[in-house]
Amino acid sequence: MVAGGQAISPEQLLADAASAMRRGDRATALDCVTRAEAVAPFDPHVKMQKAMIHRANGALPAALAALDEALALEPYNFLALLSKGAVIEKLSGERLAAKVYENALKLAPDEANLLPGLKTPVARAREVVEKTHAALEAYLRDSVGPLDEAGGELVRSRLDEAIGVYAGRRKVFNHEPLLLHYPRLPAIPFYPRELFPWLAELEAATPVIVEELQAVMASRMEAFAPYIAFSPEKPVNQWEELNHSRRWSSLFLWKDGHRQAEVCASCPQTSALLDRLPMAHQADFAPTAMFSALDARTRIPPHTGSTNTRLLCHLPLILPGPARFRVGNEVREWRMGEAWVFDDTIEHEAWNDADELRVILIFDIWNPFLEPGERERIGAMMAARNAFYSG
Numbered sequence: 141m142v143a144g145g146q147a148i149s150p151e152q153l154l155a156d157a158a159s160a161m162r163r164g165d166r167a168t169a170l171d172c173v174t175r176a177e178a179v180a181p182f183d184p185h186v187k188m189q190k191a192m193i194h195r196a197n198g199a200l201p202a203a204l205a206a207l208d209e210a211l212a213l214e215p216y217n218f219l220a221l222l223s224k225g226a227v228i229e230k231l232s233g234e235r236l237a238a239k240v241y242e243n244a245l246k247l248a249p250d251e252a253n254l255l256p257g258l259k260t261p262v263a264r265a266r267e268v269v270e271k272t273h274a275a276l277e278a279y280l281r282d283s284v285g286p287l288d289e290a291g292g293e294l295v296r297s298r299l300d301e302a303i304g305v306y307a308g309r310r311k312v313f314n315h316e317p318l319l320l321h322y323p324r325l326p327a328i329p330f331y332p333r334e335l336f337p338w339l340a341e342l343e344a345a346t347p348v349i350v351e352e353l354q355a356v357m358a359s360r361m362e363a364f365a366p367y368i369a370f371s372p373e374k375p376v377n378q379w380e381e382l383n384h385s386r387r388w389s390s391l392f393l394w395k396d397g398h399r400q401a402e403v404c405a406s407c408p409q410t411s412a413l414l415d416r417l418p419m420a421h422q423a424d425f426a427p428t429a430m431f432s433a434l435d436a437r438t439r440i441p442p443h444t445g446s447t448n449t450r451l452l453c454h455l456p457l458i459l460p461g462p463a464r465f466r467v468g469n470e471v472r473e474w475r476m477g478e479a480w481v482f483d484d485t486i487e488h489e490a491w492n493d494a495d496e497l498r499v500i501l502i503f504d505i506w507n508p509f510l511e512p513g514e515r516e517r518i519g520a521m522m523a524a525r526n527a528f529y530s531g
Contacts, residue, residue, distance in 0.1 A: 150180040154189055161193065169193050184213040188220060195227065203227050218247040222258070225265055238272035241265035242308070269308075277307035293332040301469055313468035317485040320447035320522065325509055329467035329488075331451060331481045335508045338417055339479050342455055345413050346477050349501060350457050352407040353431055356391065357499075363403075364389040364433055378441040387435040394429040394503070397422055410501070420450035420506045422519040424526065429503035431457070434492040445484030449510060449518050455479040455501040461494025474500065481505070 153176035160169035173190045180186055187210035194203035207224040210217055221244035229237035248254065248262055280303045287296045304310030314327050333339055356363075367390045368382045376383045392400045393411060404411035419427035427450075434440065445452070454465070456474040463474045467488040472480065482488065492498040506515055 148175075148179075150176040150183060150186060153179070154186065157189055157193070161196065166193060166197055170197070182213060184210040184217060184220070187213065188217075188223075191220075191223060191227075195223070200227050200231050204231065216247055218244060218249075221247065222261055222265060225268075226261060229268065234268045235272055235275075238269050241269050245269065273308040277303060277309050280307055292334070294328065297328075297330070297470070304469060310469040313486045315448045315483070315485040316444040316487065317447045318444060320449060320518075321485070322447065322449045322507075322510075322518065325448050325507055327448075327468075327486060328483055329470050329486050330472070331483070331508070333480075336453075336481055336505075339453075339481075342413065342417070342453070343477050343479050345409070346455065346457065349407075349410045349413070349455070352410050353457050353499060353501075356403070356406050356431075360406075364391045364431070367432065378443065382438075382440070387438045388440060389433045390430045391433075392428065392430045394419070394427045396428060397424050397426050414503060417503070418505050420504045420515075423523050425519075425522055426450060427504050429501070431499055432502050433497055433499045434463075434490065435497060436460075436492060436495045438492050440490040442487050442489045444487055447522075448483060448485040449507055449515075450504045451481050451507055452484045452502055452504050453479055453481045456498075457501055458497060458499040459494070460496035460498065463493060463498045464491045466490075474498075483507075 153172045157169040157172035157176070160166070160172060170190070170193050173186060173193060176183075176186045177190065187206050191203045191206035191210065194200070194206055204224065204227045207220050207227065210220045211224070214220065221240060225237045225241035225244055228240055245262070245265055248265075251259075254262060284299070284303065287299050290296060290299055301310060305312055313329070315321055315325070364386070366382070366384050366386055367388045368376075368379045368385070370376050370379065370383050382388050391403060393403050393407065393414060394400060399411075414427075414429050419429065421427060454474070456463075456476055456478070459474055459476055465472055465474060465488065467482045467484075468486045510518070
C-alpha cells in the first residue's frame with residue numbers, strides 16, 4: 141500500500157486501526173487491518189487485531205476464524221488461545237471452551253507477571269476449567285458406579301485417583317527419589333494394610349510407646365534436635381523456614397543404620413518392638429527410626445525421600461488436635477492408634493493444625509515388592525556407591 145508515493149507499513153496500518161478503535165470507528169479499523177493483512181499475510185499480530193475488531197463488532201465466527209489463522213502461525217500464542225476460549229464460550233458454552241482455556245492456562249505467565257488487563261479473563265478461564273473438570277469428575281463417578289464393589293483397598297484407591305486424574309482434577313505423582321530410583325516398583329502413595337500384618341501389633345503397643353516417649357520428653361526434651369539442618373554452603377530451597385528450627389525436631393532411636401544406644405535404653409519396649417519389625421537394614425544408610433515432633437501450627441513443605449526401595453511407617457503418639465498428611469493426591473488425618481505405611485519418594489507434606497506439639501513415631505521398612513535377594517544386593521549397591529565417592 142502507498143500513500144503519497146510512500147509505502148504504508150503494516151505496523152502503521154495496525155496503529156491506525158488501534159486509533160480508529162479508540163474513536164469507536166470500527167469500520168475504518170477493520171479496513172486498516174484488512175489492508176495490513178494484504179501487506180503482511182503471515183503476521184500473527186495482524187490476525188489478532190482482526191479478531192479483536194470482529195469480537196468488538198459481535199462477529200464471533202469471523203473472530204474465531206481470525207484466531208485460528210493466528211494460531212496456525214503461532215500455535216503457542218497465549219493471547220490467541222485465551223481469546224479463542226472466550227469466543228468459543230460465547231458461541232458454544234463452557235464445556236467446549238474449557239479445553240481451549242486449559243491449553244491457554246498452560247502458557248499463562250505467573251500471577252506476578254500477568255498484565256492487569258489479563259487478570260479477569262485468566263481468572264474466568266480458570267473458573268470455567270475447574271467447573272468443567274468438577275462436572276466431568278461427577279459424571280465419571282456416576283458412570284463408573286460404586287468403587288466399593290470394585291475390589292480391595294488398593295483397587296479402590298487406584299480407581300478413585302484415576303477418575304480424578306482423567307477428569308483433570310488431580311496430578312499424576314510418580315517416584316521422585318533423591319538418591320536411588322529402583323525400577324518397576326509401583327508408585328502407591330499409601331500402601332494397603334494387608335501387606336503388613338505386623339501393623340496390628342504396632343498399633344496395640346501405642347500406650348506403651350507413648351509412656352516411654354513422655355518419660356523421655358520430661359527428662360531430656362533438649363535432646364530433640366532440628367530435623368532440617370543444612371550446612372551454610374548448601375541451598376535450603378523449600379526448607380528455609382524450618383532449617384535449624386526446633387519447630388520440627390526429632391529424637392532418633394536408629395539413624396542411618398546405627399542404633400542410638402542411649403535413646404533405645406530409655407525406650408526399651410519401643411526398641412524391642414522395632415527389632416521385631418521388618419526394618420530396612422542397610423549398612424550406614426538404614427534403618428532410621430525416630431520420634432518426630434512438629435510444633436503447633438507448623439507445616440512441613442512438599443518434599444520427597446531418598447529411595448523407593450524402602451517405605452516409611454507413621455504411628456501417631458501425641459495428637460493434641462487436628463493434624464494432616466498428604467502423599468500425592470491423598471490427604472489423611474492422623475488418628476490415635478492407627479498407623480499407615482507410605483512411599484516417601486512420592487511428594488508429601490504435613491500440617492499440625494493444633495495449638496500444641498504433635499509427635500509421631502517414624503521408621504523405614506523394606507518395600508514389600510522386593511525379593512530377599514534384591515534387598516541384599518541393593519544394600520551392596522548403595523554401599524559400593526558410597527565407597528566409590530569416598531575415595
